[in-house]
Amino acid sequence: MSIDPLEYYSQADFDLMLSESRKHKTPFLIFNLDILRQKYNELHCHFPYVRIHYAVKANPAVEILKVLDELDSNFDIASVNELDRLLSIGVDPSRISFGNTIKKAEDIHYAYEKGIRLFASDSDHDLFNIAREAPGSKVFFRILTDGGDSADWPLSRKFGCHPDLATDLILLALDLKLIPCGISFHVGSQQREIGYWNSALAKVRYIFDYLETLGLKMTLINMGGGFPASYISRTSPMETYSEEITRYLKEDFSERPPEIIIEPGRSLVGDAGILVTEVVLIAEKSHHAMDKWLYVDTGKFNGLTETWGEAIKYPLYTEAPGEDSSDYIIAGPTCDSQDVMYESFRNPLPSGIKEGDRIYWFSTGAYTASYASVEFNGFKPIPVYFVGQRAKEK
Template identity: 45%
Template sequence: MQPVGAVGLDEVTGLTTPIARFLDGNSHLPTPFLVFDLDVVALRYHQLREALPMAKVFYAVKANPAEEVLARLDSIGSSFDVASRGEIERCLNLGIDPSRLAYGNTIKKERDIAFAFEQGVTTFTVDAEAELEKVVRQAPGSTVYVRTATDGTGADWPLSRKFGCDLSEAAALVRRAAWAGMSFGLSFHVGSQQRDVQAWERPLADVGDLLRQLRGEGLEAVGLNLGGGFPSHYVDPVPELAAYGTAIRRSLAAHLGDFGGEVLVEPGRYLVGDAGVIETEVVLISRRPDNDEARWVYLDIGMFNGLTETLDESIRYRVGTPGDRANQGPVVLAGPSCDSADVLYEKAGYQLPLDLRIGDRVRLLSTGAYTSSYSSVWFNGFEPLRCFFVSAEDQGVVAA
């Protein structure tokens, strides 16, 4: 299989040369662990800039908040979407200028807004009146993005219902913000792991109408945030990023051709997902009385050690064993904890080699996003997911 791209990311094995080298050289390292190639992040960042040249990138830190990841993105010009005081502090400690941070979580403690503002953060997102009032009180004169709701259709991990307001409420929030002397923008998120490149069309049409209505009232937006949602490579195929770029640019031209403000994106998963591989080990293989066809394969990583997005089998990671092993058979995949919720995939139809044994290694591909940050601290006494960072530039492991 030919490696793809400058960093040698093999889209089929999901491994880069430095990751493969690390795994080969560390076959006795205790599992589970995540190996993460920082060059893939840089590759994805540049691909996104190419697909959407008009958009400023604010990396969603929550997807993988490792300092190594933030430092690499900082070095290539990314800005950052932060969700909490902790993420703000982490970025500031790395020397990232507060002007490059946007506090995008719509659910913030008032004292954390005050903290952010004191530090120099002046961009905040809201989707409710009470949240806007907190920002008005604690961050006067800053820029408020009002987040509108989407239905999340087409996304494997939808971000609907909990977030976003309807268009008439958005208009009211904008008026209130403007009256309080704040500049404003609009934002939305089409849902994470969005597999439909047309998902931005409806929200952009709505936002275009709203911006024209507001302009008629003398209110001009300074920015438009298109959110995240760009996909990683899991089991279900996804379009090329270029197709997202084409569809979004077309929708922008159709509905917001006259928009003169800044355009932002807040990618998380796209930038870091494909950069990581989790190496895990089979702890037990057994049969359960109610299912005599599939073997139950229990791994040493589960729902509580970083694989939270397997909830409802929403995110279906590519799972494989090192080397070519034919003769596969059906499995149910489960985690190691004493909790019956800790079943990863039962319905999704996973297969693993029939000669799989206890102690064998199993690999989970494209697991660089929303894994290490979800990993619990000590559930059942299991350590948080260990991470190793590799990079071709540094010829091997740069941090552990």
């Protein structure tokens, strides 16, 4: 089998996850809280000057939020349900930002009532709502960035606005008695080209310079997520991300703004998960077919959504015997023809693989378990089992 688990996990972590996985019926996600802890500490070490706001959407499990709370992480939320979950475990609202630029007035109101005072925005209508429902709050403005060509999961277009509009919104925010504090951007999730942080920071510099000519000093830069997890298309190590991004910041900002935020999701939780599936069926479509269709017991609608467009290429591991073969098209179990994970991209699988064998999808801790339909075709969302220190304490 060409995927070596030790390229992705330490022997101890892999053994722990594998032995837990033997206790359960597939499909499910095993999440290792020790890896999460290690990822957080590494990130903190590489970016000692930033405030980390974990992007809860990446994996909102309470067990994960509790570990991050203990580590003094801050949090970024997309909805009031994420807010409620954080409040239910005792996170202080001063450690939470409402980073979704798309939100209802009633949700802004609710968040404000619960103590949220830091919001993202990229449009005047949203800003009017914030001014009305969350008076006097701090607001940062999300700008459009480049990076869609080298991010595995691009986030441009839908979010952010042109820098010229951002400066106008900042002036509008002042009129509305809000506190415009800075600029945010997201260069795209699983961004493999670090240089895009450079071009985004140059835009921030341009905006800050212009505002300074008007006597306005911004205090915050939010550099978003985009930091990588370990998939098939490998990326530079986190150390290189931090060295390069820190250099860009130094070059553009001789005096670093007091608040620098990052909002990592994937890079904190991605590598901590292994999604475990079982082969349901292997089928050939004709007597002379070159390809084999291999169906597993979860798919695009139950945790593997990010295989859409074959965007995220998860490393697949199995203990089945045989030579590596690229004959397999890998698909999910539903009666939906879109439920095909990999057809162009061929993840080699052993020729001896058969029904009932398990396939382990590495680095599936982010955007999987919560990214599942409720019961499409009757399949339930995948359960998550935790291993690691906190799991043992329970």
